Amino acid sequence: MFIGNQEINNLFEKVVLDNGLAQVYCFSGLDQVGKKTMAIKMASQLLGTKEEEIDRHSDFYFLNRGLDEKTGKERRDISVSQIRTLRSFLQNQSWQGGWRIVVIDDAEFLNEESGNALLKSLEEPGGKTIFFLLTRNDDSLLPTIRSRSEVWQFLPVSEEEIIAGLVAVGCGEELANRISFLSSGRPGRAIEFFRDENKLRNWEEEIARWHELWKKPLHERMKSLESIIGEKDESESKEIRLQKIINVWIEEGRRMLREEIMVMNRKDNLSLLLKVIDVLGESRDMLRQNINAKMIMEKIMLQF
Numbered sequence: 001m002f003i004g005n006q007e008i009n010n011l012f013e014k015v016v017l018d019n020g021l022a023q024v025y026c027f028s029g030l031d032q033v034g035k036k037t038m039a040i041k042m043a044s045q046l047l048g049t050k051e052e053e054i055d056r057h058s059d060f061y062f063l064n065r066g067l068d069e070k071t072g073k074e075r076r077d078i079s080v081s082q083i084r085t086l087r088s089f090l091q092n093q094s095w096q097g098g099w100r101i102v103v104i105d106d107a108e109f110l111n112e113e114s115g116n117a118l119l120k121s122l123e124e125p126g127g128k129t130i131f132f133l134l135t136r137n138d139d140s141l142l143p144t145i146r147s148r149s150e151v152w153q154f155l156p157v158s159e160e161e162i163i164a165g166l167v168a169v170g171c172g173e174e175l176a177n178r179i180s181f182l183s184s185g186r187p188g189r190a191i192e193f194f195r196d197e198n199k200l201r202n203w204e205e206e207i208a209r210w211h212e213l214w215k216k217p218l219h220e221r222m223k224s225l226e227s228i229i230g231e232k233d234e235s236e237s238k239e240i241r242l243q244k245i246i247n248v249w250i251e252e253g254r255r256m257l258r259e260e261i262m263v264m265n266r267k268d269n270l271s272l273l274l275k276v277i278d279v280l281g282e283s284r285d286m287l288r289q290n291i292n293a294k295m296i297m298e299k300i301m302l303q304f
Contacts, residue, residue, distance in 0.1 A: 002037050003165035003187035004157025011152075012042060022150040024122055024131045026107070028138035029154030032188030036105060038154075039132040043101040046130070058095040061086060064105040073237065078110045083117040090121055090129065100129045107133035108140035115142040122148050156185025166194055182207075184251055206248040214304060221301040229294055239287045242297065246284045253277040276303045 002009060015021055027035035043060055044051040054060050063086055065075040086102065094100050104110075110118060122131060122145065135141060138151050159180040165187060166176040171194050182203055183190040193200040209228075213221055233241050253273055283296045 001165070001169060001187075001191060002034055002041055003190070004161045005034050005038070005154050008034075008038060008152055008154065009041075012038070016045070021130060023125065023129065024133065024145075024149045026133045026135060026138050026141065026146065026149035026151045027154055028135050028151055030136065030156060030186060032186035032192075033154045033156060034187055035134045035154050036103070037188065039103045039134060042130075042132070043103065046099045047096075047101060048098075059098065059100045061089050061100070061102045062105070063103070065109050073239075076109070078104070078106070078114050080111075080114040080117050083110075083114045083121070087117070087121050090125060094127055098128060100125075100127060101132070102129065103132045103134065105134045107145075108135045108137060110142060110145070112142070115145055119144055119148075157187050158185070159183075162187055162190045166190060169194070184255065203248055206245055207252050210249045210252050213301075218301070218304070221304060222298070225294075225297055225301055229297060238293055239290065242293055243284050243287050246280050246287070246300075250277055250280045250284070253280065272304075276300075279303050 025039075027039060029035055040051050040054055044054045047054070047057050047059055049057050055062065063078065063082060065078055066082070067073065068075050090100070090102075104118075119142075125131070133141065133145070133149060138146055138149070138153075141149070159177075162180040162183055162185075163173070163176045166179060167173055171179070175194070179190050179193045179200065182193065182200070193203070209224075213224060216224065228245065229238070229242075231241070253276065257270065257273060257277075279300060283300055286296050287293060
């Protein structure tokens with residue numbers, strides 16, 4: 001389901017009709033604004049299959065960082081071995097004599113070696129091949145790859161568009177308004193909340209905890225920290241769980257900035273909130289580097 005950024009959808013339909021498809025597209029924008037949804041929509045249309053069956057199509061190839069088999073965590077980069085496997089796929093002829101579609105998610109995580117290996121495929125893909133590179137920031141791509149890409153910018157979607165999209169698939173208007181408010185212009189997140197009530201409830205509970213932390217003195221924040229770190233979730237690691245918590249705090253902090261709302265009991269100001277948001281971003285990156293989680297979270301608590 002694609003919500004918002006309709007000008008991109010309309011442009012693609014025109015390009016297909018005019019037989020003017022490019023070889024490499026770069027979809028750039030925030031997570032969950034529709035980049036992957038549009039790439040899958042385009043791929044299924046070109047390959048003549050249903051979107052929900054695209055992963056099983058012999059002429060479709062999807063690539064992301066994946067998980068490290070030893071640690072079970074997301075790999076730091078897209079490796080050169082992954083690109084070599086992709087190149088093996090590209091050496092084969094299309095099974096149906098038509099298009100071959102490659103989607104590379106998190107393309108900014110191509111390192112120099114894997115990026116250079118991919119560049120060879122972009123220069124000589126063979127046959128009717130289209131690449132979709134999905135990235136949060138196209139400036140993070142290797143310049144040689146970006147220069148060969150047609151860049152499409154995906155923007156956050158208005159609350160009105162998200163509400164209308166949710167209502168169109170059967171969401172009640174009151175729930176649609178509630179979801180849209182929390183989605184920060186990201187239709188992918190809105191659909192996720194609509195389909196999974198637990199995720200919506202957990203997000204709202206985390207926002208409530210964020211606001212409560214602002215009201216507490218340092219010793220109570222440190223006490224709260226013990227319960228945050230000690231929470232258990234067998235489905236994911238502590239580091240991943242804490243990253244998700246920090247993501248919610250960052251989103252809510254930014255919303256507070258946009259609306260100039262400060263839910264605090266002390267003489268704090270916007271500059272403090274900006275500082276805390278910066279520290280949250282740094283802390284999220286540190287968690288990805290396997291730095292001691294308790295030390296990172298303590299640093300956050302000391303900023304308020």
